[in-house]
Amino acid sequence: KQEVTQIPAALSVPEGENLVLNCSFTDSAIYNLQWFRQDPGKGLTSLLLIQSSQREQTSGRLNASLDKSSGRSTLYIAASQPGDSATYLCAASGNTPLVFGKGTRLSVIA
């Protein structure tokens, strides 16, 4: 059974810092790994999708990497802004639908 863990559970940084969010998964037989953003009381917004054959994906200030062999993915956020404050969730997809971690709650302080 796939299990996804995200560390840290919460993170507070000053504006402008670069930061890394971590995601680990137990079953390396995944098709893809997807990162989402969730604002309080809202649905999930897809940020990046990494196919199992890929090592990383980039979108603007976001870069996500995938290492299937070690069961890890990271989300790198460059030059953080207060508008980046949200919960970030990773989810692994294999033969089963997306399995989510509990998320990392990020606060960027102006």
Add this chain to the structure above:
Amino acid sequence: DTGVSQNPRHKITKRGQNVTFRCDPISEHNRLYWYRQTLGQGPEFLTYFQNEAQLEKSRLLSDRFSAERPKGSFSTLEIQRTEQGDSAMYLCASSLSRPTGNTEAFFGQGTRLTVV
């Protein structure tokens, strides 16, 4: 296409009542998923459809829960005899299934259920 749409956005119901939620996926997506999320937790899988076929149901989906996707387009999730423990955000997502795996999944804004 405006993305995945869920209705209603909020529902307050008395314990014991039945409620039904609707999800309209992205039109070309053949997979539709239902998840439930409680405060401070990640979304938990409930069930999913490929076209009109319900392919998997989580053990979280008690016999009070039923989901349908009658024409392979929109889906409904019904909860009968609601309990206070059913209070949660119910999320719907859709994606396209391909032989090489699923495409990016997109989520709706969710339906917030409060059982009083």
